[in-house]
Amino acid sequence: MNAPVLSQYEYTFQNIEELNGLLASIGAERALLKVLPKNANDKNQIYIAADFGVLFDDFDLTLSERGESTSLTKDRSAPGKRIPEAVFNDFAWLRCDGTLVPAKRVKAIIYTQYPEARLSGLQAADGSMPVSLSVAYTKQYGDAKRVLVLARLPLGRCVGIVCVGLTPAFAASVAALPGMPRASACKRLQLNTGSRYMLEMKLAGVLGRRLRGCRLDAYGQTLPFSGTQVCGYTLEHALGIIPNSNKDGDLYGIELKTHTQLKVTLFTPEPDGGLYAADFSAFMKTYGYRDADGDYRVTGIHRANEQCGKSGLTLRIRELHPGPDGSIQVFPYDRTTPLTPKLDRIDVALVAADGAVAASWSLQRLMNCWGAKHNEVVYIPATKVSNSNTAECAEGYEHHVTFGRTVMWCRDTTTERLLQAIEDGVIYLDPAPKLHATDASKNKRRAQWRVNDITKAAHALYSVVEMKTVVDAPADRRAA
Numbered sequence: 001m002n003a004p005v006l007s008q009y010e011y012t013f014q015n016i017e018e019l020n021g022l023l024a025s026i027g028a029e030r031a032l033l034k035v036l037p038k039n040a041n042d043k044n045q046i047y048i049a050a051d052f053g054v055l056f057d058d059f060d061l062t063l064s065e066r067g068e069s070t071s072l073t074k075d076r077s078a079p080g081k082r083i084p085e086a087v088f089n090d091f092a093w094l095r096c097d098g099t100l101v102p103a104k105r106v107k108a109i110i111y112t113q114y115p116e117a118r119l120s121g122l123q124a125a126d127g128s129m130p131v132s133l134s135v136a137y138t139k140q141y142g143d144a145k146r147v148l149v150l151a152r153l154p155l156g157r158c159v160g161i162v163c164v165g166l167t168p169a170f171a172a173s174v175a176a177l178p179g180m181p182r183a184s185a186c187k188r189l190q191l192n193t194g195s196r197y198m199l200e201m202k203l204a205g206v207l208g209r210r211l212r213g214c215r216l217d218a219y220g221q222t223l224p225f226s227g228t229q230v231c232g233y234t235l236e237h238a239l240g241i242i243p244n245s246n247k248d249g250d251l252y253g254i255e256l257k258t259h260t261q262l263k264v265t266l267f268t269p270e271p272d273g274g275l276y277a278a279d280f281s282a283f284m285k286t287y288g289y290r291d292a293d294g295d296y297r298v299t300g301i302h303r304a305n306e307q308c309g310k311s312g313l314t315l316r317i318r319e320l321h322p323g324p325d326g327s328i329q330v331f332p333y334d335r336t337t338p339l340t341p342k343l344d345r346i347d348v349a350l351v352a353a354d355g356a357v358a359a360s361w362s363l364q365r366l367m368n369c370w371g372a373k374h375n376e377v378v379y380i381p382a383t384k385v386s387n388s389n390t391a392e393c394a395e396g397y398e399h400h401v402t403f404g405r406t407v408m409w410c411r412d413t414t415t416e417r418l419l420q421a422i423e424d425g426v427i428y429l430d431p432a433p434k435l436h437a438t439d440a441s442k443n444k445r446r447a448q449w450r451v452n453d454i455t456k457a458a459h460a461l462y463s464v465v466e467m468k469t470v471v472d473a474p475a476d477r478r479a480a
Contacts, residue, residue, distance in 0.1 A: 008095045009130035012165040016173035016189075019149070019163070023191055026094065026159060028151035029253070032058065033174055033187040036146040041138045042129065045109065045118035046148065049183035052086070052110050052117040052340045057182070057414055060156025060372040061086040061108065063364035084110045084344050084364065085120075090157040093124050100159065101126065115340040130162040147174055154195065154253025156372025195252035196409075199378070202251065203470045206238040206403060207380070212392060213399035216242050224396030231258040231382040234401040255377040258403065260384055264454040266427065267369040269361060270447055273347060276359035280445070284435035287311050287350075287358050296435035302350065303425040313350040313358050317423050320345045335420055348422060350429070359447075363415075370418050376411040377462075379454055380404065406469045408455060410462040421460045427451055 013019045023031055032054065040046045048055060055061065063086045091106040101124040108117045123129045131137055132146050149161040163170070177187035215225040215233035220242060225233050235258055236243055241250055250256040257264070270276075276283040288296035289310070300310030307314045317333035319342060333346065349360035381404035387393050421427045430450050436442035451457035458465045 006164060007128070007131040008097070009093055009128075010132050010162050010164045011096060012167075013163060013170050014167050015169045016177075019161075019170075020189070020191065022094075022161070023149075023151050023189070024193075025098075026100070026151065027153055027193065028159065028191055029153065029193050029195065030058070030191055031149050031151040031189040032180065033177065033189055034148045034150075034185070035174065036148055038138060038142045040133070040146075040148075041135045042120075042122045042133050043135045045120045046122070046133070048108070048117050048119060049180075049186055050114070050116050050340065051182040051338065052108065052115070052343065053414060053416075054180050054182040054186055055108050055117060055150075056086065056367065056371060057375065058152045058156065058372070059150070059158045060089045062089055063367050084112065086110070088158050090155070091160065092158075093128075093130065093160045094151075101128065103160075106158075106160075110340060110343055112341050112343055112345075115338070115343075117340070130160075132162050132164050145171065149189075156253070156375075193252075195254065199252050199254055200468075200470055202239055203378075203380075203407070204472055206235065207405045207407070207470050209238075209402065211238055211401050211403075212387070212397040213384070213401055214397065216240075218242060224398070226396070226398040230399050231260060231384060231401050231403075232256075235380065235382075235403060253376070255374060256380060257377055258380045258382045259454060260382050262453040262455060263450060264379070264457075265430075265448050265450050266374075267449050268447055269365050269369045269449075270445055271350075271359035271361050272365045273360035273362060274349060274357040276350075280433075280443070281435060283358060284433065287313060287352070288433075288435065294437035296437075298431050298433050300431075302429040302431070304423050304428075306425070307353075311350070311358075313352055315348065315422075315429055316351050317346065317348050317419060320347065333419065333423055335416065335423070339416055339419075346419075348419075361447075363419075366418065367415055370413070370415065374413050374461075376409075379408040379410065379458070381406070405471070406467060408458060409466045409468050410458050410464065412463040413461050417461050417463075421451075421457065424460065426457050426460045 034048060036046065063084060085107050087105060087107045091103045092100040093103060094100055103122065103124050105121045106119060107121050109120050110117050122133055144164065145166045147163040147166065149163060151159040151161065153159060174187055177189055180186040180188050211234050213225050213230040213234050214222050214237050216237050217223050222237065233243060235256060236250065239251060275286065284296040284298060288298040291297055298311055300308040302308045302313060302315040304315050304317060319331040319333055320328050321331060323329040343363060346363040347360045348366065350358040352358055383402050384399050387397055387400050427449055430448045432444070432446040432448060434444040
C-alpha cells in the first residue's frame with residue numbers, strides 16, 4: 001500500500017510530549033483524544049461517545065434541533081422525530097504551520113435512541129478539511145491509525161487536530177491516558193496553563209480595596225455607573241474587562257460573579273413552551289393578579305413539586321415519552337437514567353392544577369444557559385455604600401464598592417447537577433413578569449432562577465468548591 005497522501009492539517013508526533021507542547025503553545029487547558037475507527041469520516045460522521053455530556057461539559061455549544069427527519073434508510077432516527085444537535089460556537093482546525101482555520105459549522109448530532117453523539121460539518125470556512133477525515137482516505141487507507149484531538153481553550157473554544165502515522169510510543173501514551181468520566185474510550189489530556197494562578201494574581205490587586213462605582217465603555221474609557229449592576233461593572237473595570245453580554249467566562253475563561261447577599265440569581269432564560277410562549281398576554285391574565293396600577297403580575301417562589309400560593313402553579317421536571325398509541329405520556333424526572341437518551345424528552349414546566357402547562361423550559365433552553373460559562377466560577381462577595389465624597393458624587397460616582405478577599409472558587413458542574421438542584425428545591429424560580437394595562441411597550445418578561453444561599457447551593461452545583469482567601473502576594477505556585 002502506498003503511503004497516505006496527507007494535507008496541511010495532519011500531524012505526526014513521536015511522543016505525547018510533542019502533542020503537549022503544541023497544545024500548550026495554543027493556550028489549551030485540556031484535550032479530549034479519540035482513536036478513530038476505520039469508517040470515521042465526514043460522510044459517516046465521527047462517533048465520539050454515547051454520552052453527549054463528554055462534549056457539552058467542556059466546550060461552548062449551542063443546542064438546537066434539526067428539522068423533522070423523513071428518510072427511512074439514511075437517518076438514524078425514526079421518521080418524523082426531531083434530532084437534537086449542538087453547534088460549536090468557536091471551532092477551528094490547526095494547520096501544521098500553526099494557522100487556526102475557523103470551521104463553517106461543526107456540530108454534534110445527538111441520536112437519542114442509540115444513544116450517541118457524532119461530529120458533523122467538518123469543513124473549514126475555506127472549504128478545506130483534514131484529508132484523513134475524508135471518505136476517500138478511509139476507503140483507500142482503512143488500516144491507517146488516526147487520533148482526533150479536540151483541545152479545550154479558554155471560554156470553551158475548540159481546536160481540532162488530527163494525528164496520523166502513530167509511533168508505538170505515541171500510541172502507547174494515548175492508550176495510557178485516563179478515560180473521560182462519561183466515556184472511558186475518550187482519553188483526557190490535562191495541561192497546566194496557570195490560568196487560576198494568573199486570575200488570583202489579578203484579583204489580589206483588586207479585592208479589599210475601596211473602589212468608585214464605574215465601568216468601562218466600548219473604547220476602554222472610564223464612566224461613572226450607579227445602576228443595579230454596579231458591583232459587577234466595577235470589578236470588570238478594576239480588572240480591565242470591557243463589559244459584554246456574551247455567555248462565556250470573564251477572564252482566562254473563568255466566570256466572575258459578584259454578590260452583595262447570599263441570595264444569587266444564576267440565570268434568567270425565558271420559557272420557550274406553554275401558554276407563556278404561545279400568548280404572553282393570556283398567560284399573565286390567566287395566572288397573574290392585578291396590582292394597584294392595574295397591571296398584571298406573576299410572582300411568588302416556585303420550588304419543584306410545591307404549589308405556589310400566589311400563582312397556583314407547580315414547578316415540575318417532566319419526562320415526556322411516547323405512549324403505545326402515539327400519545328405523549330408524562331412521567332416524573334428520573335435521575336437514575338442517563339440524560340442523553342432523553343435529551344429531547346425533558347422539560348421544566350409550571351403546571352396548573354388542571355394539568356395545563358402555563359410555561360415550560362426545554363432542556364436545551366436551560367442547557368444553553370448552563371454550559372462552559374459555569375464550569376468554573378469565582379463567586380466574589382461585595383459591599384456597596386453611598387459615596388460620601390460630594391465632589392465625586394457630582395461627577396456621577398454615587399457608590400463605593402469593596403470586594404471581600406475570601407472568595408468561593410467553584411468548578412466542574414454538569415446538566416445533571418443543575419436538574420437535581422431544581423428537583424431538590426435548591427434552585428427555585430422567582431418570576432417577575434409584568435403585563436402593562438395600557439402600554440405593551442412597558443411589558444416586562446423576567447424569569448429569575450435563584451438560590452437562597454450560594455455558599456450552600458454551590459456544593460450541589462459543583463463537584464469542587466474551595467473557599468480561598470486572596471492575599472496581596474499569592475503563594476508562588478501554579479494552580480492545577
